[in-house]
Amino acid sequence: MAETENRDLEGAEESLDFETLHGQRIEEMNSLLEQRSMKKLQTVLEEADEFDVAEFLGKLPEQQMAMVFRLLDKEHAAEVFAELDSEQQEYIINTITDTELGGILDELYLDDTVDMMEELPANVVKRVMRIATPATRALINQYLKYPENSAGSIMTAEYIDLKKYMNVRESFARIRRIGADRETIYTCFVTSADRKLEGIVTVKDLILADEDAVIESIMDDNVIFCTTTDDQEDVSGMFSDYDLLAIPVVDREKRLVGIVTVDDVMDVMEQETTEDMEIMAAITPSDRPYIRTGVFEIWKNRIPWLLLLMVSATFTGMILTSFEDALAVQVVLTVFIPMLMDTGGNSGSQASVTVIRSLSLGDIEFSDLARVVWKEVRVAVLCGATLAVATFAKVMLVDHLLMGNASVTVMVAAVVCLTMFLTVLCAKVVGCVLPMLADKLHFDPAVMASPFITTIVDAISLLIYFTIAKALLGI
């Protein structure tokens, strides 16, 4: 103990950078492995955090990884196992004996087991199910039936349940007896004889209460709970709104079936953010980290959207075709098309991303539509006016004077400015209305981000451009 302390805390004093320390630990493991000092490596591994060990293992060749993994004791092995990627888990499962696998399954938290099962190929799942104890098997089966991304699919069954007639002393005795393998002990759930949820009591309440106090008198019966079918995103919203460490999950009969803990919710938040960003960039979301996703799968996630958007861009092309004659007369108009389209697209994306994020944070809802549109209209007038003035100055100074493009007349500059102003106005309105409509129709508003808005705004800006050009330039 004393030696470890020296290593960690003196090392820390030299350099307070946690990342450096983390790197040093992994380096130490690597050098011990190179020197084949397996006994020393085993000691270092046992003292290290499961996350560090998992990272160390993840970078080893598969065979070596499986070998080092077997150096870990049963409990630590399960913790490290839960942190590995599904490919690595699969490899390890395929190289260890049934007894070893059984030991890991015993130690794994149920939600980690379920996560793993969802990723493994069918033949490996079969082997795991065969080796698991009947009780675990029944639970896994039950969990796998909950819809993806529901509270049921991320909950764990390892919680502490108390009865309301227990006193504090008895409760602590129960926590001591069953607490070691529970995912959280800090929120305890008070259930009736038929497993209905009656209240919650925190360990803080228990510690601060008198030893003889009865649970019923100290429990909070105004419980914040969710149901198995609730969306995981809504559940994670409850955590940040109410500062929870765990939330009870009940079934239709209001029986307590599991809990969701804050660490799982943080993973959900990361995953949902990634999903939102992918959808906003017109990519079908995937659960796998990018670096481990195959080229073909990435193509499959991206190409449908590119094709769809390309087809939509055809309308823009058709608009251009129908004005081909006008363009032939005034080729100079072509020069400003990219700038008008890009600025329109950017203006619209700004509004849509702001609205999508506000919707997802619950800051606005459909009933705020009028307020949002009114706000965006005023912002658009300010932005549009600024951009129009800047465009006029730029067109007259750069294109007309500096580059001496004689066909860029004041009238052409006026057409471009007016188009700019109206495009920004339309773009901002389209950008804020479409995500809110999508939300109202129970589509993911994130779909209405940059790519779609850009495609729509492109067509609008060209229509405005040529209508104004025809009117003002008489073509």
Added chain:
Amino acid sequence: MAETENRDLEGAEESLDFETLHGQRIEEMNSLLEQRSMKKLQTVLEEADEFDVAEFLGKLPEQQMAMVFRLLDKEHAAEVFAELDSEQQEYIINTITDTELGGILDELYLDDTVDMMEELPANVVKRVMRIATPATRALINQYLKYPENSAGSIMTAEYIDLKKYMNVRESFARIRRIGADRETIYTCFVTSADRKLEGIVTVKDLILADEDAVIESIMDDNVIFCTTTDDQEDVSGMFSDYDLLAIPVVDREKRLVGIVTVDDVMDVMEQETTEDMEIMAAITPSDRPYIRTGVFEIWKNRIPWLLLLMVSATFTGMILTSFEDALAVQVVLTVFIPMLMDTGGNSGSQASVTVIRSLSLGDIEFSDLARVVWKEVRVAVLCGATLAVATFAKVMLVDHLLMGNASVTVMVAAVVCLTMFLTVLCAKVVGCVLPMLADKLHFDPAVMASPFITTIVDAISLLIYFTIAKALLGI
């Protein structure tokens, strides 16, 4: 107690939807207020969650809000106060007496006080500082000095510290004595006489340990910690990597100065996601929720980027100008410009958003550049080929046959297809390289998202287009 239980749990049995329950509670408060049943309202408010009360208050006119706020008892008032917006906090501070304000300041957690102080106008800050106890004042001052978005700026000083020579019984006695007003009691921090961090011990460890066990023997001295100047985003990464409930924050001398708790980190995660999305949509991030941001401020956050991007789009215009003669000969080429530019932009954005998110999750780093580029090149070849074939089919079928556009020849279609393929290839490479370069140069990679990539890819796609057109069509 029995009555509350009936309300909550029977109500829950009728409808398990938590949102409905939440709405009902707020409605109940509203109707009690309308009926002027202040005594009943007070009871309901006291039993309700601070979040619900804050939401109820937030929707009242200011005067009424301040009146209802004064119905709350001191402790609950502080909890509700922490949940209010800074404008509402300011209004309340301006309407209550010094004694009432002092009471709230006593009960507020230090990090909530600091959050509030950062938002309040200077004259209100002065009044708060005058009323706060000298100890609180010193702490607030110290905290306000930490850089924005650093661990120091989000930490709290209310933690439980233990000594390594204490035994478990003594530790529980200490937790009971000082725990009531600590933000978390579940992670206790073991410090030396000179306040240096020596280890941590969880309440779970304490509960499961023997009453006579000495802290030194059960504490974990392999502590995960951060320093006051660490970026809050890195700190939140540690929470999700290591499944923490609290992390100790140390100063340069490795003295424990505060802790960051998981509920604060969840707020940080939300805030950082919003910031990333705003930057990715070319908006200067702001801390305020959209619906409460003024039109002028929104304009200020959006217009510089629009102007910058518009100026960049000028290059695209200049490229078009230099090919104006070629365009005059073959006006039909104009028709495909929007489609080529949009598809290029979308392809590039897909790559850049994927890379930006992977960088921020720590899945990839600059050293993976070659691997990432190689992956994107292969994806681009697949996507480019698919899109080129689709384009060829579409151009020949729709433009040539269906719309009978005689100027759309097979050669023109070939030019468009080849441009499509090369544009997608360039777009994907630019899209993955630029965010990684930005990260390497310590810029926020999120800047290299859709708007910038689109502008760059637009120019590239036009250059490719006209070069190929000149070569193949001899213009």
